[in-house]
Amino acid sequence: MNAIADAMLHWSGDASSDSLLGVVAGSAPCDFIRTFGLPADPAQACRHLQGDDVFPIDAVRVAYHDHATAAHFLNVAEVGLGGAIVRRTNRLPASFGRARRFIGFWMAVGGFRPTDIRLRGDRRTWEGRAHNVLVANGQYTGGGYRMSPRSWPSDGYLDVLVMKGPKSDAFTILNKAVLGEHLPHPNIVEYRCRALSVETARPWPIQADGLVVGTTPASFEVLPQAIRLKI
DSSP states (O other): OHHHHHHHHHHHTTSOOSOEEOOOOTTSOOSGGGGGTOOOSHHHHHHTTSSSOEEEEEEEEEEETTTTEEEEESSEEEEEHHHHHHHHHHHSOGGGTTHHHHHHHHHHHHHOOOEEEEEEOSSOEEEEEESEEEEESSSOBTTTBOSOTTOOTTSSOEEEEEEOSOTTHHHHTHHHHTTTTTOSOTTEEEEEESEEEEEESSOOEEEETTEEEEESSEEEEEEEEEEEEEO
């Protein structure tokens, strides 16, 4: 899904087009469809490809490597620990099956170190020590956790969550995050913006929709209603 959406946006020059995106997740886990209530079952998902129902949604452009390289995503990106978890998990053998993410999570948490960061949004700058920055267009990530319950992918805004507490928050909030009940939280800074830049004292990995795309410094920009989703 990420690769197709990225190609669509490169082809259209980051603008909306007549192209339609339809998602049939099948056996692959897909957090993106949860925000819209789309079914994961292939037969039911294919029925959503029929008819004329189309919903325009925002996309996000992320630039990195001194802003010389760019990619796109539709759901959620993470800078820091979240990126390290995906990077570590993707390096593990597929034969690990469902245990792959669990093992990758704990290997990444053990070796990751928080650092000083600076965020610059439309109207707000935040500086401090953190271990993860979540940039959300959709609501769900990590295999069904509703990490950004206030996100709506057609409102023209990014929802940013800065995890400034201890690394242990990465797993202690998960029980409440299933239903999106972890917010507000004293260790999470929340704000909304249309564009965001992220600078870190040392390079942090960036994951976008489950793919590691690069390292900081990075900038994010919302592309309002750039994708037409078949629902």
